Every structure is written in structure tokens, then in C-alpha cells.
Amino acid sequence: MKDFIIPWNERSDERDMGTPAKEGKPVTLTIDGFEITVPEGTSVMRAAAEAGIQVPKLCASDNLEAFGSCRLCAVEIEGRRGLPASCTTPVAPGMVVQTQNEKLRKLRRGVMELYISDHPLDCLTCAANGDCELQDMAGAVGLRDVRYKAPEGAGLANHFEARDTSGQVNPEWLPKDDSNPYFSYDPSKCIVCNRCVRACEEVQGTFALTIEGRGFDSRVSAGGAGDDFLASDCVSCGACVQACPTATLQEKSVIELGTPERSVITTCAYCGVGCSFKAEMQGDQLVRMVPYKHGKANRGHSCVKGRFAYGYATHKDRILNPMIRETIDEPWREVSWDEALSFAATKLRGLQEVHGRRSIGVITSSRCTNEETFLVQKLTRAVFGNNNTDTCARVCHSPTGYGLGQAFGTSAGTQDFDSVEKTDVVVVIGANPTDGHPVFGSRLKKRLREGAKLIVIDPRRIDLVKSAHIQAAHHLALKPGTNVAVLTALSHVIVTEGLMDEAFIRERCDWDEFQDYAEFVSDPRHSPEATEALTGVPAAELRAAARLFATGGNGAIYYGLGVTEHSQGSTSVMGIANLAMLTGNLGRPGVGVNPLRGQNNVQGSCDMGSFPHELPGYRHVKLPEVREIFEQAWGVEIDPEPGLRINNMLDAAVDGSFKGLYIQGEDILQSDPDTKHVAAGLAAMECVIVHDLFLNETANYAHVFLPGSTFLEKDGTFTNAERRINRVRKVMAPRNGYADWEVTQLLANAMGAGWNYTHPAQIMEEIAATTPSFAGVDYALLEEKGSVQWPCNEAHPEGTPVMHVDGFVRGKGRFIVTEYVATDEKTGPRFPLLLTTGRILSQYNVGAQTRRTENVVWHERDLLEIHPHDAEQRGIKDGDWVRLASRTGETTLIAKLTDRVSPGVVYTTFHHPDTQANVITTDFSDWATNCPEYKVTAVQVGPSNGPTDWQEEYAARTERARRILPAAE
Amino acid sequence: MSPEKMVYMANQIATFFKTQPGEDVAARVAAHIHDFWEPRMRDQLCAHVDAGGAGLDPAVIAAVAELRAGA
Numbered sequence A: 001m002k003d004f005i006i007p008w009n010e011r012s013d014e015r016d017m018g019t020p021a022k023e024g025k026p027v028t029l030t031i032d033g034f035e036i037t038v039p040e041g042t043s044v045m046r047a048a049a050e051a052g053i054q055v056p057k058l059c060a061s062d063n064l065e066a067f068g069s070c071r072l073c074a075v076e077i078e079g080r081r082g083l084p085a086s087c088t089t090p091v092a093p094g095m096v097v098q099t100q101n102e103k104l105r106k107l108r109r110g111v112m113e114l115y116i117s118d119h120p121l122d123c124l125t126c127a128a129n130g131d132c133e134l135q136d137m138a139g140a141v142g143l144r145d146v147r148y149k150a151p152e153g154a155g156l157a158n159h160f161e162a163r164d165t166s167g168q169v170n171p172e173w174l175p176k177d178d179s180n181p182y183f184s185y186d187p188s189k190c191i192v193c194n195r196c197v198r199a200c201e202e203v204q205g206t207f208a209l210t211i212e213g214r215g216f217d218s219r220v221s222a223g224g225a226g227d228d229f230l231a232s233d234c235v236s237c238g239a240c241v242q243a244c245p246t247a248t249l250q251e252k253s254v255i256e257l258g259t260p261e262r263s264v265i266t267t268c269a270y271c272g273v274g275c276s277f278k279a280e281m282q283g284d285q286l287v288r289m290v291p292y293k294h295g296k297a298n299r300g301h302s303c304v305k306g307r308f309a310y311g312y313a314t315h316k317d318r319i320l321n322p323m324i325r326e327t328i329d330e331p332w333r334e335v336s337w338d339e340a341l342s343f344a345a346t347k348l349r350g351l352q353e354v355h356g357r358r359s360i361g362v363i364t365s366s367r368c369t370n371e372e373t374f375l376v377q378k379l380t381r382a383v384f385g386n387n388n389t390d391t392c393a394r395v396c397h398s399p400t401g402y403g404l405g406q407a408f409g410t411s412a413g414t415q416d417f418d419s420v421e422k423t424d425v426v427v428v429i430g431a432n433p434t435d436g437h438p439v440f441g442s443r444l445k446k447r448l449r450e451g452a453k454l455i456v457i458d459p460r461r462i463d464l465v466k467s468a469h470i471q472a473a474h475h476l477a478l479k480p481g482t483n484v485a486v487l488t489a490l491s492h493v494i495v496t497e498g499l500m501d502e503a504f505i506r507e508r509c510d511w512d513e514f515q516d517y518a519e520f521v522s523d524p525r526h527s528p529e530a531t532e533a534l535t536g537v538p539a540a541e542l543r544a545a546a547r548l549f550a551t552g553g554n555g556a557i558y559y560g561l562g563v564t565e566h567s568q569g570s571t572s573v574m575g576i577a578n579l580a581m582l583t584g585n586l587g588r589p590g591v592g593v594n595p596l597r598g599q600n601n602v603q604g605s606c607d608m609g610s611f612p613h614e615l616p617g618y619r620h621v622k623l624p625e626v627r628e629i630f631e632q633a634w635g636v637e638i639d640p641e642p643g644l645r646i647n648n649m650l651d652a653a654v655d656g657s658f659k660g661l662y663i664q665g666e667d668i669l670q671s672d673p674d675t676k677h678v679a680a681g682l683a684a685m686e687c688v689i690v691h692d693l694f695l696n697e698t699a700n701y702a703h704v705f706l707p708g709s710t711f712l713e714k715d716g717t718f719t720n721a722e723r724r725i726n727r728v729r730k731v732m733a734p735r736n737g738y739a740d741w742e743v744t745q746l747l748a749n750a751m752g753a754g755w756n757y758t759h760p761a762q763i764m765e766e767i768a769a770t771t772p773s774f775a776g777v778d779y780a781l782l783e784e785k786g787s788v789q790w791p792c793n794e795a796h797p798e799g800t801p802v803m804h805v806d807g808f809v810r811g812k813g814r815f816i817v818t819e820y821v822a823t824d825e826k827t828g829p830r831f832p833l834l835l836t837t838g839r840i841l842s843q844y845n846v847g848a849q850t851r852r853t854e855n856v857v858w859h860e861r862d863l864l865e866i867h868p869h870d871a872e873q874r875g876i877k878d879g880d881w882v883r884l885a886s887r888t889g890e891t892t893l894i895a896k897l898t899d900r901v902s903p904g905v906v907y908t909t910f911h912h913p914d915t916q917a918n919v920i921t922t923d924f925s926d927w928a929t930n931c932p933e934y935k936v937t938a939v940q941v942g943p944s945n946g947p948t949d950w951q952e953e954y955a956a957r958t959e960r961a962r963r964i965l966p967a968a969e
Numbered sequence B: 001m002s003p004e005k006m007v008y009m010a011n012q013i014a015t016f017f018k019t020q021p022g023e024d025v026a027a028r029v030a031a032h033i034h035d036f037w038e039p040r041m042r043d044q045l046c047a048h049v050d051a052g053g054a055g056l057d058p059a060v061i062a063a064v065a066e067l068r069a070g071a
């Protein structure tokens, strides 16, 4: 029958092949009479699957190493005794395998009979009915009856009956564990196949689950005795739920709604990993999100946010009607789209007439699609007639753009995520992947368990430093703000000890600049011994780390906002580029410089020309040949002067020359530093248009509110941190009536633009036609390939997984001198501690979405982490309210005592608006890009009784600003 | 923008370029400001130099001269 099997295309093939794919030399064998050739090391089960033959199985799954416990997959192999398990038996040349015969059928029926005798037979009312491998296998082996009978007068020992027939409590029965908000664990249905335990270990790397007991007594257990899922180390990634062949671990949404009937492949809208998901639907009801096996960023894995935290899309706080008001003290008035748009358009045009063309601008969103962002910057450049566009990447990765652009000629991260599988030494600096980029974190941990070495450079002892089966070789716990000094010291060691890759440098980099650089770093004042007092990093440890990185094989650097959000952010990025070039770690898999981007489409929003000095594709507006392309395409003249950056817009607003702002999907009042300054800037404007899902904090200062749509409600693309352009697909109609790109178009047209896009694919055509690195991208290609990494053009028709393979984009790589300059945000007697900020797994950015999901069970509020020593000196106990004050302002929050932070350093997250962490942060910023210095603020901490006046006043003002009048009839 | 903040930002740029090898610090500072500062900010900087340039790094003052020559 095999001849009739149609070759399936890779993406539509979602069969479980039983065991993971292997690489090795070809081995040929015969299975059920068919000859098949597979790589050495492949299991007989997988070889059979490759030949189109499914061997029955329960405990095997192709994302987990084989375990061999269920025995259902037994096969007969000529010349071998017994019936070996095909999942644990590797292929051998010339092997002759039989997967079906009477002996095997009998064995399999016997196995299934045993399983079924200890399993409730309530299939019809079970949540997994139709989606249960136990059911499937009972059918596949032809199980017709179960012969085990209870002895006279007594029950049969089992796990699934709470009480036996005489009403006695069954000691083997355990109640359901519903503690996790998203999935339940029903031990009565467990077949102890161990798949969940292995998924938690091998895929997620958390090791939260174990099998307790032996034989009939074995049980899956989360955490220690008495723990439930919520109390255990479980991070709710869902890998175990995915792996479970039965209804034992089951999504609560499926229990509630039933099994889905169709699915649509789309992309997570949370972080820069850009995981692919199947949105599984009943009509237009989303039943669950399941990580997509062929997603190239995530390879079938997910984290709690993308997998489960989509409830915000239907949250009652979502605003679905446009609203306007003359002044921000008035309550909101719900109006028609027409009225809202003409109100906004008239105001904006009026402001331009009075205050000039450059008096208004836009902020694009890193949460929206590429197509939407492209339109928003087009709105300001083509319709407003200026370049006043900026985006939240300003406050996170703008130094990456500048620093890598200077060194390599492009700001792009150099690798794909698969690259981590080939790396030998990983440097993680200023990033916390297990919380910030969890699926990448899991892939990294997998590689570390395989033996790669890890160097962590971070003021805080992040989870990667030490967690289950992972231990960093070196943790350089530097003082916040001394990144440049540490990076330069690492280079000092490499250069002075002669560990650099001279051949690479001679061939690929500017040799003269290298000479200058080598002379600079070799100066003894950059030695680890000389900088130890400043950075707090022991010299010997730093030397050892430098040697390891330079000599340990493929070296890859991953970095995050702990590098960029400093007054020397751009210089640090250059320091990272220097390290990679010095050691020849560029241009092949397993190496590279990898910025971990925060939000889902930060990369895309930068690519799409969100910055005020650059047109799409990172080309400066001053260049006439670039303006020419867009002037042709758009039929307008483009302003050759750079526009205002976010903080400059706010300054100009306070000065009175900037009056109107259209903000798509960002909450600058909460996310930008120095809240009071942002508030003053917004309050000085006459027309603030907020286009978002919720009345966010910024909307307190808005005159027009345009309701936004979620990623489930529109088509488009997101570009993740590996430059991968992934499709976002509409699975339901926008609840607010319009996708965000349509809203921008309506606003543009209300101002006379005359745009007529009917589908985002047309916007992508315009992007491709104007932007060389996207020249080859269109929706048909994305449909065919699933995703592609830019540059994608004639030279790279299928995209570019690894950059700078045969040379740097700019030609020769540039070594740039990186002199350490201390930030002026210094500790002193009044503010003796350094505050640094970060994020946690279950929440996302300012939390507008995640706070509106069950994820709050893991993070009710932001906490201030403080070292017990510092706490004791101040009379602070764990759980106390404390006052956190800086030169800029003060707030209160709850203290958490931990030695994750060093003495002298405190740490908090910024997911909740009441915390007002940005009341504390200063407006110091990166010298090149004005990226704010979030990561260093000198503070004092002291006991407190509760919220500050500002917090209370703020809460009251927010309440007032959010009043909505009932719609006029 | 407050004059203090503007002076601070301009000096930060000068501080970086002063650490770089080569003679053309003023030209590089000027190029950076030209590429990244909106005209309003450049005008404010020029006006500040005209008013005596209090607090500005000499490299910034030299850069402003270059900016004017180039514009």
C-alpha cells in the first residue's frame, strides 16, 4: 500500500514520528518488506514512520528521547530473540523488521488490556474524547474486551474509583489537582508513561515533575511531597500537557469547551522569540493555543504566556468603541468611528496650521504587525509631512541599532535560534532568558545540559547561574553600570594573552583600526586587576572567563536590555561586537552576536522605519537616493531632516512646539522613564490619540481613543529576534470592528491621504518594492516556507539564517575603542543603593495584557528584591512595605529579601502601574540614541506604611480620567 | 528642552568621540548631531553657543561651528 502514499509537505506533516530525528551515515533496512534508508542512530520506530508505517506506541513521542516502558511498540526482528521495543532499538544495516503479525497482535492486546483494566471507561464524557492516544491504541490493536475480573466480594485494585462498590475509600485514588489556572492533573487517568516527566526535563528543562513510587504505586508528582502544581517549580509552559497521551494533564479550556474542530497557524504576540502556534478553534471561539511543531523559532515548545495567556483578548476591560473628549478632565464620550476620526483629523490639521508641519508625530508599536507599523510611519512621513516617528524600541534596543550598525554595517542579530545547538561557550550578558525569552531559554538550557559552557555577566544571580542540572562556569556579578569596563577587561585579557583569532581579524576586519584598538585595550588600566575595584568582579574570575570564551570552541554572545539601557548602552554593544570579532566568532552556526529583543515585533518595528532618522530598511532620511524611492512610491516630498525621538517630543511639547501625537499600541506613560516628565509632556499636548486595546495609563492624557484589535483578529507579519518573518493569521473578526492597519488607514484618509489597501499583503508588496532587504518577501513565499529570515532578496531568495558569512555587510568589520565613562547617576550618602530593573516570566512588559489573565496567580504585584544585609541595616523584613526613593521621585512597594542581588543592589520589575517604578528612574540616557538608563538608578530604601501620596493621587486621577459617559442615543 | 539637559546630551556625545583615535573629533560630533538631532534641537544648541555656550565641552562648540559651515 505504501506506493499510494502521497508525499506530504513538511509543514502539513504533523505525524508523531515516535523518536527524535538523528544525523548520521545512511543505514538501509527492510520493514514489512519495504526497503528504507535512514541516518545511523535512528530508531526502528522512526524508520518505520519514515516508510509510512505507524507502529503502535504510548510512551514514545518524537520530541522526547525514547523510554521503552509501555512495550506496545514491540516488533519482530529476524535473527533476534524476543520482541524488542522499536522505540529503543536503533536500526542496523540489513535488518529485517516485521511490525505486524499474530504474535505481536497478541502481545499488544495484552498490554492494552492491562492499561485499560486500570483506566476509567468514561470515554464518552472525557475531555480528551477523540484526542486520546490510549483510545487510539485500543482501536489500533483491536482491543475488544478486558478479561481481568475482580475476585468474589472484593474490588480489583485500581487508581480510578474514589470508593469501591461497598463504599470504602480507595486508598489508591487521588483527587484532581486543579491548582494551575490553565490545566488540570487528574491522576485517575494516568498511565504512567513518563512522557510528562521527560517533557519537563528535556524540552522545558525545569525538572518539576518526578515519578514517585514503584510498580503499581508509581505516580506523577509535581515538586515535593504535599506540593501541588502551583506550589511546585512548574512554570506552566504546557510541555507536559502537550506530551500527555491521555486526559490526565488537560487544558481547562478544552474541559470547558470541548475539542477544537479546526486550527490556524499563527505567531505569538508576546516576546521576541516569536513562537509559532496553532490556534485551535471551534467556529470563532479560540479553544486553545498549541505550539506548532514546525515553527522554526520554537520547534514545538512554548511558554506560559503564548500558550495560555490569551484571555485578555476577551477581557471585559477591552474598549470596543471609539471615544473622544475636548479636554482630559472631561469624561470620555463614545462616538461613531466617523466622528472620532474627523475629530482627530481636524485637530491634527488645525495644529499643523497654527504650529507648523513638524508640530505633530506618531509612535509606532512593537506589538503590532510589520504592515501596521509601516503604515504608521508612512502616516507621519507622507501625510503629516515630517519624520516625527519613534517607537518603544527607543527605550530598549536602539543602542543595538547604533552599535552593531557601526561595527558590522547592520543592526541585525547574526544568528537563528537553531544556532544555539552548535555553540560551545555561551555568554549571557544583561539578559535573563529563562524569564524574558523562555523558549529560547529552554533551548539554551538543553544545549548546556549537553555540555556547552556558560558565562553569565549580570548583577543579579539569574536562574541560569544555577538551576536543575545547569551551572554557569563563571558568574561575573558586576556592579550595575560597569558593563563597558567588564567587556573591555575581557578584551584586554584576550589581546594581552594572545588569544585572539588573528587570521580572522586580518581577513575580515580593518587591520589599522584593530591596531588602534589593540593598543587601547592592552593598556594596563583596562586589566581585570585594575578594574576590579570599580566593577566588583574578581580579576581571576574575569580572566578565566575570557580564556574560556576565547579558547572553548564556538562562542556565542546573547545579550539583552541589561546591556542597552545604560548611558553607555551603545558603547557596550560595540564592546560585544569587538569581543566576537577578536575571537573570530561570526559568520557560521554556533557563534555570533545575538540581541534578545523584548517585545514580539521590536525587530520588525525597527526594520519598518519607525525611527525618526531612518526610512524603512535603516536608510538615513538625509540620503536623496533613498527619499527618491519613497517619493516615487508615495507621490509626496519627504522631509530630509531627522524627526524627534520620544523624549525629544516630550521636551518639545513642554516647550510648546509639539502639540499632537498618534500612539499606536504603546503605553509611554508607564513604559518610559521619569513618569512625571512624560506626564508633563503629554499634558502639554492638545491632541493625543491613543490606539490600544485598553484604556492604558497614557490614555489618561488622551483626547481621542481608537479601539485596537488583537493579534487573533488580523492578518500580517511579525519579525522575531532572529530576523524571522512569521505570519500572523486572523482567526476571528476584530471585536472592535477594524484591524489596526485599517484604523491607521481610516485616520490617514480622514486627513486626505486617499489610501486604499484592502489586505496587509498589499502593504507587504509596498515594503518589498521599497526596501532591498525585503525585496524577495511576499505572502506566497511565507505560505510556502512558513517563515523566512531577512535579508531575503535576489542574492538570498530563501532568506538568511546566518549573517556576515563571507564578509561583513559594511565590508570590513570595525573595532571601536570603548572607553568606560562612569554614569553620572552615582550613589552617595542620600542614595546609597543601586536600583536595577527587569522582568519575570509570567508577565509581559507593562503588563496590560498579562495582568488581564490568570497569570496574575504567579505575580500579583511588583516586589523589591533586597539583600538581607541591606534590609537588616534598615530594619526591613520580608513582606514589609518599603519606600523606594531616588533623586527623581519616590514610590512604595513590598520588599522581598534575597541573596540573588548583591549587597548594595536592589531590583524590581515594572509590570504593574500602581508600582510606578518609573517615577524613580531618571532621564539619563544613552549618549548616542537617548535610550534611557533604566538599569541604574541610585536609590534609598526605608520602611513605610503604604502607598505614597503620588501613588494615591495617581490612582484617583486615573479613575477620574477613565470615566466614560453612556453613549448618546 | 531644558538647557542643562541639552548641554548634558551634547557633552555625552563629545565624550565618546574624544576617546576615539583620530584628529577629527569636532567633525564627528557634528556629523552625529546632524544625523540624529531634529532641527529644533540643533537650533537650540546653536543659540546656546551664541549666548556663550555655558557648560558645553569645547568639542561641542567646535562641532557647532562645523554644523553651521556644513548647513
Ligand code: SF4
Pocket (backbone or CB within 6 Å): A196, A199, A200, A204, A206, A207, A208, A209, A222, A233, A234, A235, A236, A237, A238, A239, A240, A241
Ligand atoms: S507545565 Fe512545563 S514546567 Fe510545568 S510541569 Fe509541565 S512541563 Fe514542567
Ligand code: SF4
Pocket (backbone or CB within 6 Å): A189, A190, A191, A192, A193, A194, A195, A196, A197, A220, A243, A244, A245, A246, A248, A249
Ligand atoms: S500524566 Fe500523562 S504523560 Fe504523565 S505519566 Fe501520566 S499519562 Fe503519561
Ligand code: SF4
Pocket (backbone or CB within 6 Å): A268, A269, A270, A271, A272, A273, A274, A275, A298, A302, A303, A304, A305, A306, A307, A437, A438, A439, A440
Ligand atoms: S512569550 Fe515568547 S517564548 Fe513565550 S510563547 Fe510567546 S514568543 Fe514564545
Ligand code: FES
Pocket (backbone or CB within 6 Å): A056, A057, A058, A059, A060, A067, A068, A069, A070, A071, A072, A073, A074, A085, A086, A087, A088
Ligand atoms: S512506545 Fe516503545 S516502549 Fe512505549
